[in-house]
Amino acid sequence: MKSNRIMPFLFVGAVFVVIGVLVGLTARVFPTQGSAEAVSVDSLFNFMLAIAVVVFLIVEGGIIYSIIRFRRRPGDETDGAPIHGNTALEITWTAIPAVIVVVLSILSYQVFVGTQTATDDMLVIKVRGQQFQWSFQYPMPPDPDPAVTEELRAKIQTYMVNADLWVPIGRRVKAEITSQDVLHAFYVPEFRVKQDAIPGRVTETYFTPTQALDAWVLCAELCGVNHAGMSQINKVFVRDQAEYDQFINDLYAKAKSLANDPRAPEVGKELIAQKYPCGTCHVINELGTKGNVGPALNGIGSRAEGHAANGEGLFGGTDAAAYIRGSIVKPNGYLVAGYSGGLMPQNYGDPNVMPEDDLEAIVNYLLTLKDQ
Numbered sequence: 426m427k428s429n430r431i432m433p434f435l436f437v438g439a440v441f442v443v444i445g446v447l448v449g450l451t452a453r454v455f456p457t458q459g460s461a462e463a464v465s466v467d468s469l470f471n472f473m474l475a476i477a478v479v480v481f482l483i484v485e486g487g488i489i490y491s492i493i494r495f496r497r498r499p500g501d502e503t504d505g506a507p508i509h510g511n512t513a514l515e516i517t518w519t520a521i522p523a524v525i526v527v528v529l530s531i532l533s534y535q536v537f538v539g540t541q542t543a544t545d546d547m548l549v550i551k552v553r554g555q556q557f558q559w560s561f562q563y564p565m566p567p568d569p570d571p572a573v574t575e576e577l578r579a580k581i582q583t584y585m586v587n588a589d590l591w592v593p594i595g596r597r598v599k600a601e602i603t604s605q606d607v608l609h610a611f612y613v614p615e616f617r618v619k620q621d622a623i624p625g626r627v628t629e630t631y632f633t634p635t636q637a638l639d640a641w642v643l644c645a646e647l648c649g650v651n652h653a654g655m656s657q658i659n660k661v662f663v664r665d666q667a668e669y670d671q672f673i674n675d676l677y678a679k680a681k682s683l684a685n686d687p688r689a690p691e692v693g694k695e696l697i698a699q700k701y702p703c704g705t706c707h708v709i710n711e712l713g714t715k716g717n718v719g720p721a722l723n724g725i726g727s728r729a730e731g732h733a734a735n736g737e738g739l740f741g742g743t744d745a746a747a748y749i750r751g752s753i754v755k756p757n758g759y760l761v762a763g764y765s766g767g768l769m770p771q772n773y774g775d776p777n778v779m780p781e782d783d784l785e786a787i788v789n790y791l792l793t794l795k796d797q
């Protein structure tokens with residue numbers, strides 16, 4: 426090509442590159458960089474975007490230039506020149522992408538290994554995905570109280586659960602993720618982490634919060650009717666170490682008192698508020714939950730008495746408690762009029778999913794919800 430032909434082509438390309446770089450630098454398309462890992466993830470993304478922008482602009486610039494430069498002139502009825510393969514060109518457009526792909530693979534691997542590794546002092550939080558909310562289990566603080574036996578500690582640990590994700594600034598967190606039912610994906614855009622939650626398996630992801638912030642834990646896997654609602658349930662609170670410790674100590678104090686009487690109604694209320702996702706499908710006024718996949722549970726204590734009298738949906742007894750227990754562990758045994766089966770989780774009869782104490786505490790709490 427003669428230089429007077431290639432110059433306009435380069436000029437159009439250069440103009441587009443300048444515009445693209447300006448837009449790229451000024452547009453704030455990403456959420457806050459809330460973790461140390463976010464910085465390396467973002468720089469990798471920016472590098473990939475820069476390559477994509479250059480390729481895009483060269484191609485689009487070439488098209489626009491050619492449309493103008495080689496347009497049909499008035500009166501020109503001839504065919505275009507018959508052009509066949511160009512070996513040099515084909516080698517070039519194969520070699521350049523190959524190099525780009527190899528470079529990106531190496532960089533991606535480096536970022537992955539750099540961000541997704543264990544450290545000695547990391548904080549391990551167990552994340553459980555459920556239709557349709559997350560719950561988080563925290564490690565217990567030490568307790569010098571001699572009355573707290575190993576057995577009691579194990580019990581208290583089961584109550585170290587909260588619906589919000591609290592993490593301290595500056596410490597690497599390992600999230601051990603699993604699912605109680607279907608595929609979910611643990612996703613916190615501010616930390617730049619997204620990891621599948623798979624039933625029967627524990628997956629993990631790591632992040633190191635760098636600044637105080639409030640955010641949401643989202644679900645990035647279509648997981649059922651109320652999947653979208655899952656992204657406005659669980660908050661993230663990144664706080665300094667002192668505030669995090671305060672949260673853990675309060676949680677521990679509460680867990681310890683719940684462990685005293687594991688089947689008490691207050692335990693059931695707390696479990697529904699923090700651990701189990703009942704409120705994402707059921708309205709419970711007392712807890713302020715708004716789920717509308719299933720019937721409202723207000724007044725369920727009174728309605729259960731009517732069902733017990735009719736012998737409907739009972740499990741492990743003949744009283745109102747047996748109706749509520751049956752609704753939870755054998756949900757398809759009796760369907761509430763107007764609702765279809767299969768929506769209510771089917772595995773609450775499994776003590777690994779819902780220990781018996783938890784089940785009885787929840788039954789006892791729901792029994793207290795009487796008609797006003």
Ligand SMILES: [Cu+2]
Binds near residue numbers: 555609648652
């Ligand atoms: Cu989900």
